Amino acid sequence: METASTPPRGPRRPSASVLLDSGIFVLGLGVLVGALHAWWAAGADPRLAAALAVSLPLGWVLTRFPLMVTGGASGIHVPFAPVVLFYLLVVLPPPVALAAWALTAVPAYFVDRRPWQSRVFNAGSSVLSSLLAVLVVGALAPARPVDTRMLLAVLAGAATYFATDTVLSAVSIAVERRRAVLAELAEPGALVGGGLFLLVAALGFLAGAVRHDMPGWVALLTLLPSMAVVVAAWAWRRAHESRRQQRALFEAAVRIHAVTSVEELLRAVEAHGTALVSGGRLEVRSRPPVEHEIGCELGDDPRRWLVAARPTSRYAEQFDEVALASLGSLAAAALLRVRLAAETERLALVDPLTGLANRRAFTTRLEETVEDGDGGATVAVLFVDLDGFKAVNDTLGHAAGDELLTESARRLLDAAGPDGFVARLGGDEFAVVLPDLFPGAVDDTADAVVTALRAPFLLSAGPATISASVGVTASEPGDDADTLLSRADAAMYVAKRAGGGRSVLGV
Structure with missing residues (x-):
């Protein structure tokens, strides 16, 4: 489970959080090395190269298009890329499938646009989760790959993968935010996310079953429903984000219009801006945005910026930049109104010649x-x-x-x-x-x-x-x-x- 609040919530992450994510990555590398050693010891099955030819490009593309369950600041992203793993488990022996997926997941997550600590954690967590999934599928799989029991084995492996990834993500986020692990595990939409992940695994099984019993070109047709799911998820998320941000902007405009002081206005902008951006955190400050941040200047005196964490995807960043610009325009106009009202009230109480009270x-x-x-x-x-x-x-x-x-x-x-x-x-x-x-x-x-x-x-x-x-x-x-x-x-x-x-x- 990846979370939309993955970007760092402060200039420095706790040392324990860095050590934990780094440790998970090191364990993932250990699993990768072990899988390659097992593949080599078993005779260096040449099907690994053919598997990589399929899994590497698919893994790179699908990593960038997760299924989003909820649209809030801490919404759940259900990874779609593991569909490749469950396809490989149907058409290849488990050690070869694990080696191919591990070689796919690590570079796919490392070339992502997330902050480095998110890349490290996601790569390690994906490999560790896939190890447990492969062990479950290997223990339950029948001799015949296209069988009802094989589907059940794949679904059991998918449940294991999702549960492992969810627990590791919850622990990582809890350590970073200094919160209870149970609070992170109670993330809204987790059960829905698990159900979607089982559907992803079933799609991988379907592709493997077609590849096993039919010509290769027919198996390629299974890419069409996968592409349809990716496009649908991408379009739904964009539409959901647009509706959410429009609602948040409307609520911000109503609230900002009612404030009567600069301090109250800035508090309202931060509160509604936090609900507006996908990173779930916005602040008004006197310093411009730095690396891993986006923002816009309010054009006020003293100079102030609206600053939010940089989202983990390009289209989310585009949404946030437009939202920040819109909120910044609202805030700048409201600041001008508040200052003019205060100046008008002040002048109404001041003698213009002497500057004394009237x-x-x-x-x-x-x-x-x-x-x-x-x-x-x-x-x-x-x-x-x-x-x-x-x-x-x-x-x-x-x-x-x-x-x-x-x-x-x-x-x-x-x-x-x-x-x-x-x-x-x-x-x-x-x-x-x-x-x-x-x-x-x-x-x-x-x-x-x-x-x-x-x-x-x-x-x-x-x-x-x-x-x-x-x-x-x-x-x-x-x-x-x-x-x-x-x-x-x-x-x-x-x-x-x-x-x-x-x-x-x-x-």
Whole structure:
């Protein structure tokens, strides 16, 4: 049993996994050497060369077209190439059939496009499984090769082959992923895969029976149903993958359309992308794909890539590349939408001239601060009005007025300190929210505001001098945001009527 999740799930595989796969391959080579020794000791049957002339090209082609039972990320691939082994067991003695198949399987898997560790494991596992299958068939086969008992022997050998390959694959994957072997053996579709493999063996028996009792050219006709099965499996898998990816893309588009933050969007892309690609794993990262990986750039700032493991077959890779490009386009458009929405929301809360929060943002912040202070914490509000701003604006021009407002905003930020929230309410009116502070801190901040705005301004159009009237109030039990702001506003007018350039505490 080969699994669609064969590509490595990380940059480095566990050492135990490498040792296990290498050990299985070494055992497979041992079986190959032993089979060749037995063939030589038995007189070097010349039929081996004729068998290889048939098995080598067929094995190379059929290795690339497994039957896929399930279409998910961990779907089961039922190998079709062993049909050659069961054909050879009908027309040749078991030692010759084993030698021919071992000489076919090792190079067939080694020229595959899978990562090297998958090639090593599949070659070794195939040879080991074929050894047990040959032993079973050799023990049960009757003297006459075309017989019902021979069919039963071939089916028993096929069951042994599939069970051995399934267990070895489960152990290999479990060690690589650090999971329980039983969890891998419980792979959905395993029983269906075993049934399909018995049909593959029956097809091999049929080809051997025809070859035994009929002219050779008639036996060649049995290649037609084999080719039909290969083409059907290939077409079904492509159609299944296309439907699965279309469904996954649709679900991703629906989910991505609903997200409102970049972080949530990236999590959604990874989750749906993992279900989309055949390797069963996709990540969004800042590094481009490397060897044994495929990916596409999102075209975002900072630069990000969608990266997935490279599939084990060319057409699966083509499907995944198209799917990644489609998902990347969806994600890039969604990223742009999320960023534009965030920027629009930000601009709706920012004063475009000074860069401070605007009245809407200030009201929201004050309401939140008052609600957080329901337990008794004091909230202070400073209402600031610039004295003499209109005269500067009229004498030096509107550009100078704008420059004065911008510089006043900077000085207010410095005076309010890191705990103060400064906003421009409109015109030459500003406000500051101060959270619960130690006694006297609010008075000190108000004095700092008055002092900062009294200092001369060196504008591009010339020097200017203004002052500030500051109304100060502190929250009391039962106060809401509107009450606080109204009380601070009233205190500011008291300061202005007193001549300005001062702060007044409102009660």
